[in-house]
Amino acid sequence: xxxxxxxxxxxxxxxxxxxxxxxxxxxxxxxxxxxxxxxxxxxxxxxxxxxxxxxxxxxxxxxxxxxxxxxxxxxxxxxxxxxxxxxxxxxxxxxxxxxxxxxxxxxxxxxxxxxxxxxxxxxxxxxxxxxxxxxxxxxxxxxxxxxxxxxxxxxxxxxxxxxxxxxxx
Amino acid sequence: xxxxxxxxxxxxxxxxxxxxxxxxxxxxxxxxxxxxxxxxxxxxxxxxxxxxxxxxxxxxxxxxxxxxxxxxxxxxxxxxxxxxxxxxxxxxxxxxxxxxxxxxxxxxxxxxxxxxxxxxxxxxxxxxxxxxxxxxxxxxxxxxxxxxxxxxxxxxxxxxxxxxxxxxxxxxxxxxxxxxxxxxxxxxxxxxxxxxxxxxxxxxxxxxxxxxxxxxxxxxxxxxxxxxxxxxxxxxxxxxxxxxxxxxxxxxxxxxxxxxxxxxxxxxxxxxx
Numbered sequence: 001x002x003x004x005x006x007x008x009x010x011x012x013x014x015x016x017x018x019x020x021x022x023x024x025x026x027x028x029x030x031x032x033x034x035x036x037x038x039x040x041x042x043x044x045x046x047x048x049x050x051x052x053x054x055x056x057x058x059x060x061x062x063x064x065x066x067x068x069x070x071x072x073x074x075x076x077x078x079x080x081x082x083x084x085x086x087x088x089x090x091x092x093x094x095x096x097x098x099x100x101x102x103x104x105x106x107x108x109x110x111x112x113x114x115x116x117x118x119x120x121x122x123x124x125x126x127x128x129x130x131x132x133x134x135x136x137x138x139x140x141x142x143x144x145x146x147x148x149x150x151x152x153x154x155x156x157x158x159x160x161x162x163x164x165x166x167x168x169x
Numbered sequence: 170x171x172x173x174x175x176x177x178x179x180x181x182x183x184x185x186x187x188x189x190x191x192x193x194x195x196x197x198x199x200x201x202x203x204x205x206x207x208x209x210x211x212x213x214x215x216x217x218x219x220x221x222x223x224x225x226x227x228x229x230x231x232x233x234x235x236x237x238x239x240x241x242x243x244x245x246x247x248x249x250x251x252x253x254x255x256x257x258x259x260x261x262x263x264x265x266x267x268x269x270x271x272x273x274x275x276x277x278x279x280x281x282x283x284x285x286x287x288x289x290x291x292x293x294x295x296x297x298x299x300x301x302x303x304x305x306x307x308x309x310x311x312x313x314x315x316x317x318x319x320x321x322x323x324x325x326x327x328x329x330x331x332x333x334x335x336x337x338x339x340x341x342x343x344x345x346x347x348x349x350x351x352x353x354x355x356x357x358x359x360x361x362x363x364x365x366x367x368x369x370x371x372x373x374x375x376x377x378x379x380x381x382x383x384x385x386x387x388x389x390x391x392x393x394x395x396x397x398x399x400x401x402x403x404x405x406x407x408x409x410x411x412x413x414x415x416x417x418x419x420x421x422x423x424x425x426x427x428x429x430x431x432x433x434x435x436x437x438x439x440x441x442x
Contacts, residue, residue: 020216020219050182051185055185055189058193066213067216067219067220068211069282070287071197071200072195075192079193131285
């Protein structure tokens with residue numbers, strides 16, 4: 001239990017720092033940045049205290065907001081994907097999830113990509129809607145969501161593959 | 170009563186979600202208004218400290234480039250200084266009665282931002298260096314923004330690349346003034362509106378600050394006219410201004426404090442009463 005706790009604490013801190021110092025300054029093609037920190041929400045244990053999980057996600061989003069000067073939009077988006085995560089798990093892993101025995105290191109790659117894609121697209125859509133905050137610019141919101149999502153999904157899958165291999169050895 | 174308690178217990182997850190979601194929405198809405206929330210910003214000791222450490226390392230990488238910019242500025246200032254001395258040579262200046270109206274404080278940008286809709290920068294000066302809200306910030310090339318929040322050691326700057334920012338600006342050759350805003354599209358261009366149709370605007374004209382607010386002194390360069398057209402009602406020009414500053418590469422800045430700001434403010438308040 002202790003080691004699980006410390007893994008998640010370290011992941012929480014490392015992801016915030018990586019987001020603030022590195023990933024938000026990539027500006028690929030001028031404006032595309034990945035938001036890797038949602039990996040914390042995606043890889044949190046399935047069996048959990050949901051109240052604590054929601055609260056931690058909110059705190060994660062708020063910390064990122066603090067670094068990026070963005071009010072509360074990251075907090076809102078991260079909280080939402082934490083709330084709908086059981087539905088996303090059920091949709092992408094189906095029967096395995098019903099027995100509550102998912103190990104993220106051992107699931108099928110295709111299922112994993114679907115799972116990350118659902119969370120990422122919802123997160124980015126809420127994030128950019130709140131950032132731009134203007135219904136008449138819905139095209140801009142969708143464009144930003146699409147391109148940043150592709151970037152984030154690729155990065156999430158890569159990172160999760162690299163680190164799961166390291167854990168097995 | 171029992172039923173209400175049961176309802177709360179049954180839906181506690183959803184209620185917690187709603188509560189936290191409304192808190193974050195509140196922060197978001199606050200951040201879209203002019204003076205944003207006081208605690209979720211990068212001028213606090215935690216994020217400010219982290220950005221300061223990271224900047225200490227990363228500013229070595231473009232030292233050469235920044236040195237060149239500073240040298241250019243020195244060059245420009247020296248030419249002004251020596252020309253002035255020659256002009257003043259014959260006149261008598263009583264230095265005891267000469268008080269400076271504007272106070273300049275040098276600072277360093279420790280976090281730059283230009284891709285969002287509402288961009289804020291963080292600088293390494295705070296209320297300890299007597300930096301307050303609503304002071305102007307410029308670079309050697311031109312205008313940068315206005316101080317938004319201050320902490321003991323750090324402050325955030327509302328960039329001109331912020332959709333909520335409004336700065337009074339005018340043409341350099343005449344005194345027709347308008348309001349400078351940003352439409353959120355390109356970090357190279359800002360938009361100047363409310364310039365009356367009678368003004369002689371031409372492509373390539375220089376746009377400077379107007380000095381009509383008590384934040385910036387008159388004549389700080391902003392950019393040049395790239396394009397202009399009449400608005401729908403054909404009373405005012407909408408001008409596309411190409412900024413002098415490269416907003417993606419900013420390191421050394423100056424904070425301007427207008428020492429007469431208080432006096433002007435009380436005067437205006439009195440007139441409004």
